[in-house]
Amino acid sequence: MLISCNLLNEFIDSKQPIDWLNIWDKFTMTTAEVENVEVKGRDISGVLVSKVKTIEKHPHNPNYTVLTLNIGCKDITVITSAKNAYVGMVTACCIAGGKINGKNVEKVEFLGIKSEGVCLSEKELDISQNHDGIIDLPKSYSIGSNIKEYVNLEDIIVEIDNKSLTNRPDLWGHYGIAREVVALIGAKLKKIPIMENDTHMEGHKEKLTVNVLTNYVNRYTAIKVSGINQKITDINMKVILHHCGYECNILTELITNYVTLELGLPIFSLKGENISNICIKMFEDEESGDLNITKDNIVVCSNKKVIEVAGVCVLGDYVVTDKCDCVIIEIANYNASLIRKSSISLHNRNESSIRHEKSLDPEMTILALKRCLYLLKEKGVTLNLDSYVEDIYTKKQEKNTVKLTFKKLRSYLGFEMSSEVVTNILRKLGMEVKLEEDCYIVTVPTYRSTKDIENDADIIEEITRVYGYDNLKPEPLKLSLDIKHDENSEYLKEYDLKRILAEKYNLHEVNTYVWYDDEFLRNVGIDKSYCEEIINKPSNKYIRDELGLSVLAATIKNAKKFSKYGVFEIGTVNVGKLVKRQLSIILRDSIKNAESCYMEIKNIVQGTIRILTNHDIRFVEDEPNNQYMDSNTVISIYVENIYVGQIGIANLSITKKYDKTSMMVIANIDFDKLNEIEKTCHNYCKPSKYPSVSLDYTISLSHDEKYQMLEEKLSEYQSLLLKSYECIDVYNKEEERKVTIRINISRDDGTLKTEEIKDFSKKFVSYLEKHFKVEA
Amino acid sequence: MKDELLKLKKQFIEEIVSVRNLEELTLIKSKYLGKKSRISEIMSSMKKLPIEEKREVGALCNKLKNEITQKVKEKNEELISKSTFDFDLTMPINKNRGSLSPITIVGKEVCDVLQKLGFTIVSGPEIEDEYHNFDALNIPSTHPARDMQDTYWTNSGKLLRTHTSPCQVRAMEKYGAPLRIAAPGRCFRNEDIDACHENTFFQLEGMVIDKNVSISNLLYVMKGILSEIFGKVVEVRLRPGYFPFVEPGFELDVKCLICNGKGCPTCKDSGWLELCPCGMVHPKVLKMSNIDPNIYSGFAFGIGLTRLAMMKYHINDIRILNSCDLEELSQFDIM
Numbered sequence A: 001m002l003i004s005c006n007l008l009n010e011f012i013d014s015k016q017p018i019d020w021l022n023i024w025d026k027f028t029m030t031t032a033e034v035e036n037v038e039v040k041g042r043d044i045s046g047v048l049v050s051k052v053k054t055i056e057k058h059p060h061n062p063n064y065t066v067l068t069l070n071i072g073c074k075d076i077t078v079i080t081s082a083k084n085a086y087v088g089m090v091t092a093c094c095i096a097g098g099k100i101n102g103k104n105v106e107k108v109e110f111l112g113i114k115s116e117g118v119c120l121s122e123k124e125l126d127i128s129q130n131h132d133g134i135i136d137l138p139k140s141y142s143i144g145s146n147i148k149e150y151v152n153l154e155d156i157i158v159e160i161d162n163k164s165l166t167n168r169p170d171l172w173g174h175y176g177i178a179r180e181v182v183a184l185i186g187a188k189l190k191k192i193p194i195m196e197n198d199t200h201m202e203g204h205k206e207k208l209t210v211n212v213l214t215n216y217v218n219r220y221t222a223i224k225v226s227g228i229n230q231k232i233t234d235i236n237m238k239v240i241l242h243h244c245g246y247e248c249n250i251l252t253e254l255i256t257n258y259v260t261l262e263l264g265l266p267i268f269s270l271k272g273e274n275i276s277n278i279c280i281k282m283f284e285d286e287e288s289g290d291l292n293i294t295k296d297n298i299v300v301c302s303n304k305k306v307i308e309v310a311g312v313c314v315l316g317d318y319v320v321t322d323k324c325d326c327v328i329i330e331i332a333n334y335n336a337s338l339i340r341k342s343s344i345s346l347h348n349r350n351e352s353s354i355r356h357e358k359s360l361d362p363e364m365t366i367l368a369l370k371r372c373l374y375l376l377k378e379k380g381v382t383l384n385l386d387s388y389v390e391d392i393y394t395k396k397q398e399k400n401t402v403k404l405t406f407k408k409l410r411s412y413l414g415f416e417m418s419s420e421v422v423t424n425i426l427r428k429l430g431m432e433v434k435l436e437e438d439c440y441i442v443t444v445p446t447y448r449s450t451k452d453i454e455n456d457a458d459i460i461e462e463i464t465r466v467y468g469y470d471n472l473k474p475e476p477l478k479l480s481l482d483i484k485h486d487e488n489s490e491y492l493k494e495y496d497l498k499r500i501l502a503e504k505y506n507l508h509e510v511n512t513y514v515w516y517d518d519e520f521l522r523n524v525g526i527d528k529s530y531c532e533e534i535i536n537k538p539s540n541k542y543i544r545d546e547l548g549l550s551v552l553a554a555t556i557k558n559a560k561k562f563s564k565y566g567v568f569e570i571g572t573v574n575v576g577k578l579v580k581r582q583l584s585i586i587l588r589d590s591i592k593n594a595e596s597c598y599m600e601i602k603n604i605v606q607g608t609i610r611i612l613t614n615h616d617i618r619f620v621e622d623e624p625n626n627q628y629m630d631s632n633t634v635i636s637i638y639v640e641n642i643y644v645g646q647i648g649i650a651n652l653s654i655t656k657k658y659d660k661t662s663m664m665v666i667a668n669i670d671f672d673k674l675n676e677i678e679k680t681c682h683n684y685c686k687p688s689k690y691p692s693v694s695l696d697y698t699i700s701l702s703h704d705e706k707y708q709m710l711e712e713k714l715s716e717y718q719s720l721l722l723k724s725y726e727c728i729d730v731y732n733k734e735e736e737r738k739v740t741i742r743i744n745i746s747r748d749d750g751t752l753k754t755e756e757i758k759d760f761s762k763k764f765v766s767y768l769e770k771h772f773k774v775e776a
Numbered sequence B: 001m002k003d004e005l006l007k008l009k010k011q012f013i014e015e016i017v018s019v020r021n022l023e024e025l026t027l028i029k030s031k032y033l034g035k036k037s038r039i040s041e042i043m044s045s046m047k048k049l050p051i052e053e054k055r056e057v058g059a060l061c062n063k064l065k066n067e068i069t070q071k072v073k074e075k076n077e078e079l080i081s082k083s084t085f086d087f088d089l090t091m092p093i094n095k096n097r098g099s100l101s102p103i104t105i106v107g108k109e110v111c112d113v114l115q116k117l118g119f120t121i122v123s124g125p126e127i128e129d130e131y132h133n134f135d136a137l138n139i140p141s142t143h144p145a146r147d148m149q150d151t152y153w154t155n156s157g158k159l160l161r162t163h164t165s166p167c168q169v170r171a172m173e174k175y176g177a178p179l180r181i182a183a184p185g186r187c188f189r190n191e192d193i194d195a196c197h198e199n200t201f202f203q204l205e206g207m208v209i210d211k212n213v214s215i216s217n218l219l220y221v222m223k224g225i226l227s228e229i230f231g232k233v234v235e236v237r238l239r240p241g242y243f244p245f246v247e248p249g250f251e252l253d254v255k256c257l258i259c260n261g262k263g264c265p266t267c268k269d270s271g272w273l274e275l276c277p278c279g280m281v282h283p284k285v286l287k288m289s290n291i292d293p294n295i296y297s298g299f300a301f302g303i304g305l306t307r308l309a310m311m312k313y314h315i316n317d318i319r320i321l322n323s324c325d326l327e328e329l330s331q332f333d334i335m
């Protein structure tokens, strides 16, 4: 929101001139964030009120005119491209030696004619956006005087962060800001002049009736006036409005917007000729033009026609134009959240609806209306009041009363603050304070009672911010030692794992988005439209139900820059109604290294799971449970017979699109499941004191026979002597593989006898031979 | 013969010096000491010599044999101790190293600091319900934050959490008071992405609830935490800030770490950097999670981990963090 210090000055009674530049720092520290302070008009000088005496076409360029201007003491020649000059016009000219927007103006020769100054548009003077021609000033201005004697070009414009005003409905107008400033610097707030209840207020000719048919209207105040179609403008009001972001072309707009700036309330004006009754209600079936108004919109109607979506916009036929002579000025106070919803549903959040959303003080509507009338009259408009002031006040705004105990205040502050300081601060802010035995009873003014101040914490905020947060000294916190949180943080577990993956296995962590990338899905031909969907995201809206695909996309992204690398992520997925954490690891290498790469990821998976659970894992050949793994390459991972994930190579049909010679092997692990598995502690087991014997057997496996089959048979073999086995050598030969296994046998109660060893070996070989080809 | 023996000795010494492995040594050994060696031949041909000469040559032969045996033995020991390993010790090793996301690194640093101060690190789901993300934090149903413009809503009525603050609520529900928790995690806002804005970012939420916790305590703890994080004593100040779940609410600024308060482009010449929103936990928030605001009070704060990571590593484009681009990300190592 933009604030004009000139306008603030009108409301503040101060003996010394106010040092505005310094006040805004204090304002930021105690009230709301000032984002920008801009000094206006100081870079304009030497601009004189001038009168056009003669106008001639430029002899060498018909697009320009040569003006003779009277600047009081003398006449000067000025060339301009403006088309709106006329003899007798009073305008503004920056004469040579002056400055406009920081640039020096000098005498220049243009096609043989000397120009001794520059005539200025309203835009160049920063009075409005109008750049159509040079400014047409009132004839009453004295020729030759500095324009700054009439027009307040100099101002300080301050931008306050709207967000930091969210909870301060009272600060949406200059009057409210002035009230806050006065409390901070200890000056006096002036009363704002309004039209008093005199005979002028008593309209009679044509009555306006107002009916309120919904509970969402807190107050509705309106009047019908005529005689408004007059060419009266007030250039200084216009400047302030322009500096604060408003452009106004007609009188009603000028006045109502100005009062909005002053008091913060949105004000609507409606074309009044044909309206004699108004009804405010929830929309039903009234005529509403082509707006998509629904029964959730609150509307202002007349004769079964919608004339306004309450607080949001006036319908086309009822918008006041420069031809209107009769208008209804309307200031209402609606339920804030209803207006918010209404404006959002119509995609029309605007200055008015945004102000309505803030829960403004309904006490202000009548004041604002009388202020409009006062200003109209003051500007010389001969007004006819066609109606009474209609004022329907259904929900009276009460002043909140809050009890603040001394104990509570002391606890929040960490020290004792004297009641004198407390009451002084609160009274400066317009609150009434009553001291009781152990507490303050604070009565809050209506403008801060709508939602801002409701409880003791709110009052404490008022006291501390005005006291100054800088005056609070850091105080060590005495912590209770009886806090016992048993949380074994997932976050820290995840960190430990990430660290191992990066440090031990040289993998890189990536952060992918929690939603799938549409383009990637399309490219790889995978449909995820069954997934949970973000309803207000136009693209990439499906929330992932597994992590691997996202990490695969991330891996592919790097395929052009690197040849061999590994990435991982621990991230959130949404499976059905469950929010889960998963770990995905992907290694990328050339196709010829597929086997070693695959074994490497198995090794990584085993390593990480061991660190987390201390359990050994089991791999079992399986079918993929996703759409992107090559079904011949998938193994499932089990810990203690609990399925925790899969490893597989991404379909080459997917990865080849991006990169022909390499492959990517993926491990997907359910991190939640791993977390559920209790970390074991292996018991100490005394090694046998009798020597063990190791026996090597070489088994020849055909192409279709997997090591997994051999392992299964080995684990099924029943013998008390068999202690362990391991694969010690693999020799690949065209059609077959020779796998050498080392078996360790021993007895717990004595040394093995040669006979026993022979016997074991014989039985063992015959067992193996039932299933495999055993070499000598 | 004597001359020949001297010549043999000289020859042997030359040869044994150049022996590189055990095989060569075996060859030399058999060449000089074997049955078919020249020394053996000389010894067997000695019989024909007169007795005086025989004795002299015999002594010489034996001496030489002993010398050779000794030398071979020495050489053998030398070769064995030297082993047969013979490869280029200066070959390069794999210099690859992995990397962690800067967010992970910074998050851990902050968690370490907080754990030292007795905070428990907790987590919460990224896909949240309306109650924990809004209602329980005193964010009314009409609050702008709930708009489609700010929050991602899912078709089952859930939402992607807009802050880590719902972790406060979950912790209060789980542990009650007193409480001291920190919750790092990923958050989402419906925002267009550019160099300064991301729809996915990381925060850390902190909360302390106890008897008689004051604003001055908040100042002390925040100053301590931030000084630890930045590795030097930082100056902090509070400004009013509005967040529905705290009252009073503050924006906490630190004195600009770059210009030390003198004013520079980073702090927009103000000398201060806006760093973390914080405040005293709103009594309604305590009440909603069954903590009595008449007995307990507390404060909460949010630290932008994404922002912190960008500050630490001088990253000027937020998009890098979620880019998955290893050229960028592999620079961050592990610490």
Ligand SMILES: [Zn+2]
Binding pocket: B256, B257, B258, B259, B260, B261, B262, B263, B264, B265, B266, B267, B268, B269, B271, B272
């Ligand atoms: Zn700075």
